[in-house]
Amino acid sequence: MATLTTITLLLLFPLVSFYFEVAVAASAAGGVRLGGACAINTNCTVNVTNSECKNKTCQCLSTFFSQSNTCQAKKALGTACKGNVECSDANAICSNNCKCKTSHYKDSTNNCKPRIAPTNTCGNPKNTSCVANAFCNATKCACYKGFETTKTGCNSLASSWFEGDSFCFLQDLIARFVGIWLLFVINIAEGVEEVALNKDCDVAQTASDQCSIANSECRDDSGTDKCLCETTHYANGGACVLRKSPKVSCASGECVTHASCDSGTSKCVCDAGYDPSPTISPTMCKFKLGYNALVT
């Protein structure tokens, strides 16, 4: 009798396991998290509204940004924000509010437009439409007094510091020498200067210790070079803190790559298509082998 039950179970096992495999596949088809692999838009939209399947990955529509596995509408100029990705204008940055970056001005239609070079017709509003050190002289952008007009802007020239009839040739020469020496010293000081988190830096500069905060680095941030936490770390109270591993308690934006903070359990959860690795006490999310097989 016992043998018969065992045999029945053994015969049923493939059927039962087939049933579970189908059920699991169906629930996967029910929804893919942002960043997870997808084949069609529905794979993404079924769980995350305003998402789409782009480049075989679930992503927010271009007018939305991702936050805790949801897609939030990008914000207009003047709206409070926490990061550059939140601003809708491609030429805006987040500095408490969404603002045009310094190379652009907010025009009368609330869009960021490139600032206008001297001798060209001013935009609207007039003065703020001109490049740095320029103003709108009736209808055309013009450099302020003491600035030299170039094709693209208004340059303050070292020589303009020493302009005037009272300077004789020798005085001029000495002044120029001192000026060049000062510029040299300032450049060195700038090269050595250490920069705090979110402050401007220079990616082109080779000094590796430009950014003063431990585990921060100089990176391009939507067109502006800034000291930001390395990708393995997140910013917290002016410091860079190591990102949290799968299954660890978290707040939004604190988890390792390919993981996000689950709003229900407040723990880091690997994105769809990724598994916690190593299994017992994971430190990362590893691509699930054969995951694509499920998609295609």
Ligand SMILES: *[C@@H]1O[C@H](CO)[C@@H](O)[C@H](O)[C@H]1NC(C)=O
């Ligand atoms: C995407 O949707 C199709 C059709 O419903 C489904 O067959 C497939 O399993 C889904 N893929 C994922 C990754 O959910």
Ligand SMILES: *[C@@H]1O[C@H](CO)[C@@H](O)[C@H](O)[C@H]1NC(C)=O
């Ligand atoms: C998708 O939504 C369903 C129903 O709300 C839920 O059961 C499922 O866990 C969600 N899947 C993901 C990957 O978030």
Ligand SMILES: *[C@@H]1O[C@H](CO)[C@@H](O)[C@H](O)[C@H]1NC(C)=O
């Ligand atoms: C598509 O995804 C691949 C791999 O992640 C990436 O290298 C590529 O740049 C992406 N293409 C676009 C258009 O986003």
Ligand SMILES: *[C@@H]1O[C@H](CO)[C@@H](O)[C@H](O)[C@H]1NC(C)=O
């Ligand atoms: C523009 O700047 C000039 C020079 O500073 C000033 O005289 C003028 O009043 C300003 N115009 C406006 C509209 O702000």
Ligand SMILES: *[C@@H]1O[C@H](CO)[C@@H](O)[C@H](O)[C@H]1NC(C)=O
């Ligand atoms: C402003 O425009 C007036 C009239 O065209 C011109 O005479 C003057 O030199 C201009 N000023 C500057 C600073 O370009």
